[in-house]
Amino acid sequence: MAQKPDVTPTDADLDALDVTDAEAAEINAIAHPLVADPAPDANDDLVQIRSTADGVVFVTINRPQKKNAFDAATIAALREAFETLHGADHVRLVFLRGAGGTFCAGADLEWMRDAVDWSESDNRDDAMGLAKMLKALHDVPALTVALVEGAAMGGGAGLVAACDMAVAVKGAKFAFSEVRLGLIPATIAPYVVEAVGPRAARRLFATAELFDADAARDFGLIDRVLPSADALDDLIAELSTAMRAVAPGAVGDAKRLVHHVAGHKLDSGLMDDTARRIARARVSDEGQEGVRAFLDKRKPRWAE
Incomplete structure (x- = not known):
């Protein structure tokens, strides 16, 4: 395989975000999955679903060792989870989050390595899996809310856009870094364009720039910025109470x-x-x- 391209944020990117050296190291580790070799999954439970008696559902991407990056199996598990929620009459509210303090780092390295040798037809079939999963999330009848901690990169940011609402913990990072690899954010584009509008999407797709939670709110990708992860419980309680009235x-x-x-x-x-x-x-x-x-x-x- 060819030498890995340098897709990490530049010093100027990090300076603009006013991050510490330790935070910069974490950003570099998740700016794109090509920069970090993934660890094995701890178990086969790729997606966890937990529900409460009053109809609140938590869908959690459970690959913390790989920063909740996508592969075909994870995408299939997410699609199954979302399609199950289509027919669940008691569900009022769905929260989507990643385990271990990172929302989703995008595509899994091994999955991308495999795709390098696939034909165009094979790649089209594979991409349809992601497209169908995102559509299944978009079409969940209940209100869907992304809870973003750590980072949402590439397809992970597409998940955020496909939800009805999104909140991010301050310090969260976002990027659509596909063009750095000679690719395009095709399957997530309908949801991102709907969320941020065509002009902002052109900028974010073309520059592959790294941006923070405050900028994501300004673009329209997220709705609220929370001061810390501790504030998530209050947000969950607030929305759960509100949705019981409708x-x-x-x-x-x-x-x-x-x-x-x-x-x-x-x-x-x-x-x-x-x-x-x-x-x-x-x-x-x-x-x-x-x-x-x-x-x-x-x-x-x-x-x-």
């Missing part, structure tokens, strides 16, 4: 409404479609219960 079925319908109307011309066809959707909601079980509960000055069944 109808689970209506949340899924509202998300599908956004996906449908985004980018559509405001014409008679769209007006007719939205009128049909609200009419259907008004006669649904949740719609009837919600309005009657409001008029009766009581909590609806899902909030009890």
